[in-house]
Amino acid sequence: MSATIPAPERSTPRQPLSRGEVVDAAIRIVDSQGIEALSMRGLAQELNVYPSAIYWHAGNKAQLLSLIYKRLMQDLQLPDATALEWDEWVLAMASAVRDEFGKHPDLAARWGSQLQVTSSGLEFAEQVLKVLSRGGFSDVQLPLVYNTVSAAIFGWITAEFATEPADAEEEWQSYLEKHVSESISQLPTINRHRKNLLNQAFSLRWESGQKAPMKASFEFSMRVMVEGLKSLKT
Known part of the structure; x- marks a missing residue:
């Protein structure tokens, strides 16, 4: 049996939702939590509306992303x-x-x-x-x-x-930095220019x-x- 979606809590009547508000909220979620965290239900909770309102204004997630990039x-x-x-x-x-x-x-x-x-x-x-x-x-x-x-x-x-990986933490970055630093001892050109390359060149970054x-x-x-x-x- 599917779970019932709770009605959004509203203390006072809100103005009609606009597509711009949906896009703004979606960008906030992506910026703060990453694109994997963006969902139509989560967006509805962010805006305190029913998910159907999100679909009405933005379509599916692919269409929502298109609206975000348009913005x-x-x-x-x-x-x-x-x-x-x-x-x-x-x-x-x-x-x-x-x-x-x-x-x-x-x-x-x-x-x-x-x-x-x-x-x-x-x-x-x-x-x-x-x-x-x-x-x-x-x-x-x-x-x-x-x-x-x-x-x-x-x-x-x-x-x-x-x-970076969604679950990346400081320990992960430290491990990657250590791995790169140790590996280049066998790579003379990279090792010679390590000061200007490490974490500043593609394939040599951990951030x-x-x-x-x-x-x-x-x-x-x-x-x-x-x-x-x-x-x-x-």
């Missing part, structure tokens, strides 16, 4: 495209994307795991393509350059903010970008990408 894209503060050359704009845009997604590392880490087609995402694509087109790339080059820029930015963010940001490496990577794209035009 993240809407919150992006892109630089003024008329004030910068295309290459400067791409660098500024890349930093803006990383800054915004870095506020929600658990969502950033899972960006590439689900296809995203939202109105705000399409508007973002339009803006990027407009700037790249203005930069002088040919019709053939344009989709290649756009995909390169998008993959470089969002692929980096996904990797930098890769989440995610939330705790150990990789901003300098990100900016360097973006500059290298842009310089490479500029060489296509010479």
Whole structure:
């Protein structure tokens, strides 16, 4: 026999629930507890409503995640495209994307795991393509350059903010740090440059970008990408 869902407790009548409230609450849950903690029932409890109200406004969990990513894209503060050359704009845009997604590392880490087609995402694509087109790339080059820029930015963010195991504790991180430190004694190149590599380079980290940001490496990577794209035009 299935359990009866208790009626939400209400001391005073509340205003009608909005989709925006649902998305806001979902983001709060993910930011504080991780994406695994996000459920329609838990969200209903957070908002003190019946689960049916959540489904009405957000659909299923996959649709809810799409709404969340739509919100993240809407919150992006892109630089003024008329004030910068295309290459400067791409660098500024890349930093803006990383800054915004870095506020929600658990969502950033899972960006590439689900296809995203939202109105705000399409508007973002339009803006990027407009700037790249203005930069002088040919019709053939344009989709290649756009995909390169998008993959470089969002692929980096996904990797930098890769989440630690859900049950990770300080002991786990200490173990991983000890394991890496001991293992590199047999790896001369890593050992020689350990000061600048440990916990600062991919495959050598025991903390995610939330705790150990990789901003300098990100900016360097973006500059290298842009310089490479500029060489296509010479």
